Amino acid sequence: EAGVAQSPRYKIIEKRQSVAFWCNPISGHATLYWYQQILGQGPKLLIQFQNNGVVDDSQLPKDRFSAERLKGVDSTLKIQPAKLEDSAVYLCASSVRPPWGTQYFGPGTRLLVL
Amino acid sequence: QQQVKQSPQSLIVQKGGISIINCAYENTAFDYFPWYQQFPGKGPALLIAIRPDVSEKKEGRFTISFNKSAKQFSLHIMDSQPGDSATYFCAAVTGNQFYFGTGTSLTVIP
Numbered sequence: 001e002a003g004v005a006q007s008p009r010y011k012i013i014e015k016r017q018s019v020a021f022w023c024n025p026i027s028g029h030a031t032l033y034w035y036q037q038i039l040g041q042g043p044k045l046l047i048q049f050q051n052n053g054v055v056d057d058s059q060l061p062k063d064r065f066s067a068e069r070l071k072g073v074d075s076t077l078k079i080q081p082a083k084l085e086d087s088a089v090y091l092c093a094s095s096v097r098p099p100w101g102t103q104y105f106g107p108g109t110r111l112l113v114l
Numbered sequence: 115q116q117q118v119k120q121s122p123q124s125l126i127v128q129k130g131g132i133s134i135i136n137c138a139y140e141n142t143a144f145d146y147f148p149w150y151q152q153f154p155g156k157g158p159a160l161l162i163a164i165r166p167d168v169s170e171k172k173e174g175r176f177t178i179s180f181n182k183s184a185k186q187f188s189l190h191i192m193d194s195q196p197g198d199s200a201t202y203f204c205a206a207v208t209g210n211q212f213y214f215g216t217g218t219s220l221t222v223i224p
Contacts, residue, residue: 042214105157
């Protein structure tokens with residue numbers, strides 16, 4: 001069974017630029033999560049999708065972050081414009097069902113904002 | 115505000131020893147407590163999880179101890195091996211909300 005795929009793996013941008021991350025969850029997983037993991041901290045949930053609908057985006061900085069999950073499969077997370085404090089690893093995870101379904105994490109995208 | 119407090123931040127254990135990582139929470143609405151293991155360059159992977167209706171759960175060398183009244187839970191790794199060297203995160207879940215601890219970097223010395 002293929003795992004959660006993410007791309008790119010690494011991205012370096014300058015502040016005020018835009019960046020987008022892509023996630024392909026495990027086939028058949030209805031729930032998709034985006035997390036932000038700052039160095040030395042645990043993952044922080046940014047947004048959760050159930051199929052193509054948003055379940056929770058209470059911790060998503062909506063002035064600069066946006067996410068979509070078209071057709072309930074792939075998802076993209078965008079930052080526009082980026083700030084220095086956005087430097088982090090962005091993790092995508094998927095599960096069969098919330099909240100206790102096991103979350104399977106992708107390898108993450110490491111973002112560095114200069 | 116950190117919903118889940120995890121300690122220690124780092125831990126060094128001899129091969130064969132017991133590794134113990136502790137977590138504490140305040141919100142009594144949490145009803146699911148998973149532990150994740152993360153290797154460098156990889157995403158976290160579920161290790162073991164417990165519901166608050168039991169006080170202990172064991173899977174192989176990994177045991178979760180849960181103290182509902184104290185609002186604390188801990189991960190015990192018995193017979194620690196160098197391959198266990200990783201970062202461990204506890205988490206607490208209520209509804210759709212997942213809250214992770216700050217992580218413990220475990221190093222097992224051969």
